[in-house]
Amino acid sequence: MHAAWTRRAIQTLEAEAHRSADTHLIRLDLPAFPGIPLYLKDESVHPTGSLKHRLARSLFLYAICNGWLEEGRPVVEASSGSTAISEAYFARLLGLPFFAVMPRSTSRDKVAQIEFFGGHCHFIDDTDVYGAAQRLAGELNGHYMDQFTYAERATDWRGNNNIAESIFRQMQREPDPDPRWIVVPAGTGGTSATIGRYIRYRCGEHGLVRLAVVDPEHSVFYDYYRSRDASLQLSRGSRIEGIGRPRVEPSFMPGVIDRMMRVPDAASIAALRLLETLLGRRCGGSTGTNLVGALQLMAELNASGERGPVVTLICDGGDRYSDTYYDEAWIARENLDLSGELARLTVVVNEGRWID
Structure with missing residues (x-):
């Protein structure tokens, strides 16, 4: 399966x-x-309107081929911007729930675009989006995509x-x-x-x-x-x-x-x-x-x-x-x-x- x-x-x-x-x-x-x-x-x-479209596709391929993603498993990312928008698009394409962890001050335009592609926005009041994303992934039994660690290795350079x-x-x-x-x-x-x-x-x-x-x-x-x-x-x-x-x-x-x-x-x-x-x-x-x-x-x-x-x-x-x-x-x-x-x-x- x-x-x-x-x-x-x-x-x-x-x-x-x-x-x-x-x-x-x-x-x-x-x-x-x-x-x-x-x-x-x-x-x-x-x-999805930005350079991050390439990165998001690479991150999903990398996670799937590493065995980190499977059917129905939520995807979590620390991003309030273009990466979250692009990842929400790819998550919807694959039928996966997507959650973007972001500061509460994030602009409504960005939030609306993430939600347009079916993503959920998880707001925090401090600046530790990394820790909050890891915690949320644990609570949801999801996968924390972690663009800031894997961006340089997910793309075939x-x-x-x-x-x-x-x-x-x-x-x-x-x-x-x-x-x-x-x-x-x-x-x-x-x-x-x-x-x-x-x-x-x-x-x-x-x-x-x-x-x-x-x-x-x-x-x-x-x-x-x-x-x-x-x-x-x-x-x-x-x-x-x-x-x-x-x-x-x-x-x-x-x-x-x-x-x-x-x-x-x-x-x-x-x-x-x-x-x-x-x-x-x-x-x-x-x-x-x-x-x-x-x-x-x-x-x-x-x-x-x-x-x-x-x-x-x-x-x-x-x-x-x-x-x-x-x-x-x-x-x-x-x-x-x-x-x-x-x-x-x-x-x-x-x-x-x-x-x-």
């Missing part, structure tokens, strides 16, 4: 993957950066249409197929681990490529990258949802990263305004963080006379953030000055030089 359910579950997940076309790679040519095109891998077009392989395959017919930099954020660390490992695995084919990871305020990853002190902790989380962590997560692999960059939150959110004028659409906060890092690296290439593409991610769309990044009242409450950052980034785009 268990073996039969396992086969059906894997077939269901593989069928879902085959139904999903690859995500778009958008080319953006900025006149001030001749020979340095910017490519944006648009992960917002997944069925050697290929199998992971995000790294997808980027390089789509770049093959471009005038210059090897990016000089790929720029990603870190939340679990799974995406940077996958791309960094793939670059090294294929180093003979893609020897020019380097990986940069951007980190927002109120996150320990940048400091951990420099110090390797795994005990680092903060008392609050990041404003930029989905990235940055108040503790060093097990899935974050600093050794595969060539450079880390810290990005002020005001710059990340100002970059969303700028990107809206360039693309004609709204994106989520982590995409703004990516854009700031990408522009800095493009400006450095420009200053040194180097040429070649830079690739980054559209992690999710802006529709989930109408009450935060696109709400002037929220920005005022957070005491964020976007005008100065927007003016600075506009000069960078128009003149092709970095301004600190």
